[in-house]
Amino acid sequence: MMNINFSGKKVLISGGTHGIGLELSKAFKSLNANVITLGRDESAGRNLEKYDITFKRVDLSKREEVLDFVNWYEKEIGDIHVLINNASRNSRYSILDTSLEEWNYMINLELTSPFLLSQMASKLMIEKGIKGKIINISAIQAHFPLESSFPYVTVKSGLLGMTRSMAVDLGKYGIQVIAVTPGPIYSKSEEPPESLDKRSATLLGRMGRMREIVNVILFLSSDLNTFITGSEVIVDGGRLISRRPDPVEISSGEV
Template structure:
């Protein structure tokens, strides 16, 4: 069985770098119409319709939603993937930083999920809403209060959405990546060797993208309200994380 997204309209946030960009490109290759949201639009837009949008601005998000409903009007898959690192403890985080993280990774996903659900119900589409969390929701790194908090919120949000939307045939899933290298095409060999996963290497964006493609496809018919971990066994590994990860450099 081959994964196909032909004929589907997919909206992906955080689609201009890392896992989001890799996912957007793969979805386009699999036949989807892909609308990618990000703060910086790539110069090469082949196969993906990129929209520049600051998801920390509630006014901008609401404006985008009205425009999307008016100009596109259909959605089969929403992937709330946008994320930024935030390395503060409870002792030094500012209210500005806390507000920024909540707007980006809680408020915006809720608003976009509401839009997606409304359009899916209106068009009788049994669609997919997928929220990309992180294993830090379960196992926080030091000085990652806001990041771990919002990633945990995405899990609870997905479960609540699944309860509300299941009667419409809409599936809601949370994906929790572990240590995935997104700083370049090639993972430094030394970092790969020291990765604290059971597989003794860092994850690659394309590995997460392939999982998201399956979950977004018609092959996925009975998963909802669930968390799917893709971390190479990091959560049950007793190996220590490399300094580059604990310090937030990668």
């Protein structure tokens, strides 16, 4: 049986202080990666440092801060093996009431920052001869939109196109680019409330756990993944082909 190990590898994770990003940060570190995590929550980020994880406070919705980080990373770190574009925020607005401010925020957070971080990562990988991995975290709403989620659906759909285009550009350098699309994953704690779990609209009859997304990303980021690129990996318990309605907590954006 082959084991996954990231010894000697540098892994950069955006939005790595909460939810799936936090679990990713700790999981990569447990597999001996050198982990650099980005986020806005200073307290949560400092807490990660007890795991020997490097935290950099960056507001990924502000391109100036992202560019400052890129400059720091290129000078101080200088190479990268895995980039996880995970930072995200839900946005519950329809086309009729989305403000320009909200639109710009979501575009900057979920498209501009992944573009800038991916550009940096791919250039460093090529310069150092590293056949690295770039993983973009989309969402099932890119295929199955909920009502009043216009900005969120737009940016998550954009990440899928970004993934394919990057894969075409970077394949000749041996760099693999993959989108991971979670379905209904409970990210407030490890276990969802039992009543919510039982009402999940997945074919498996429950919500997904954060660890189930983390395990997929660990494999895709590892040396075991040698031939997947430009693909979207949907991890949804069969939600896309289920005819069951979502629980109101999900359709209303509560979870």
